[in-house]
Amino acid sequence: MRRPIRANLEGPGQDSFLDTLTNTVGILIILVIVTGLRVKNFRAEVADGPVSNPAIASLDEERTRLQKLSGEVIERMKLVDQLRKETAVWQLQRAEQARLVALAEKEIDSRRAALDTDAQAVFDLQNQVHLAREELADLDRQRAALAGVEPEPIVIESYPTPLSRPADGKEVHIQLREGRVAVIPLDELIAEFKADAQKRMGRVLDFPELTETVGPQGGFRLRYTIERREITPEMGMGRVGVYAELRRWTLIPVSSELGEPVDQALARDSQFRQALARFHPRRTAVTLWTYEDSFETFRRLRKDLYEQGFLVAARPMPLDMPIGGSPGGTRSAVQ
Secondary structure, three states, X not given: OOOOOOOOOOOOOHHHHHHHHHHHHHHHHHHHHHHHHXXXXXXXHHXXXXXXXXXXXXXXXXXXXXXXXXXXXXXXXXXXXXXXXXXXXXXXXXHHHHHHHHHHHHHHHHHHHXXXXXXXXXXXXXXXXXXXXXXXXXXXXXXXXXXXXXXXXXXXXXXXOOOOEEOXXXXXXXXXXXXXXXXXXXXXXXXXXXXXXXXXHHHHHHOOEEEEEEEEEOOEEEEEEEEEEEEOOEOOEOOOEEEEEEEEEEEEEOOOOOOEEHHHHOOOOOHHHXXXXXXXXXXXXXXXXXXXXXXXXXXXXXXXXXXXXXXXXEEEEOOXXXXXXXXXXXXXXXX
């Protein structure tokens, strides 16, 4: 059972108001005394010399003002006395209310203590029943609100069993970044790299390594590094020689807005559709180089590629890492 809220018996400050009023009355009394002294002095001056008509008129004005101030002082003193009486009555009433509140609290505590264990259990059970009824009413309202709403069907998308194998044959590379789909002409860039490296073979044999850039093609440049390797003799057989070997290659986008937004890429006549139209779905793997800001784009594109019959490989990429590879790297794993 909730305890009654203790009434706030404190009222506004009457004492402060009475003090202020008393100070005002005191000031008026001082003014009366000062005025009386001035009148007395004025009479003494008049007794010592002749009195002019203006002086008599001034004396009459002072006497009138003194009488007026005396009347105001008497009225204020009556008001102060009345307020003191009312304050005393109000304080008695406040004390009586406090006594009644204390008696009521004591009675409530006595009744609560008189309840036995069974009565307390009944009270708790009644409270639980009340809460349960409120919850039931809330559920009924929710059921009524949902009665006319048709539930949305749950669509379960099925993809091939996630058993991967290395991609062989044709492979298409696509960059997914900032929600955009960009087809990477990797085969063309590799071919250009081989031709450029062949031209520079003489320099490679003279220096430990060589780094050059080819392109751009399709919005990408390819930076490659080839290094010189020496052929060591074995048991005096053959002669010592050198050859060039690729160490790594890296793609450099020429713009941060390459390719098409995913909605445009999935349209019928997009650059993405045209690039895939050159390959047979069952014989081609599509590698999606997916940056961490484009996983939703990856899911939409993967679904579309599966529906067309392509094999799909995923290459998650941190935002600060460029696309690249090396002879010691791994091939894409398709599903």
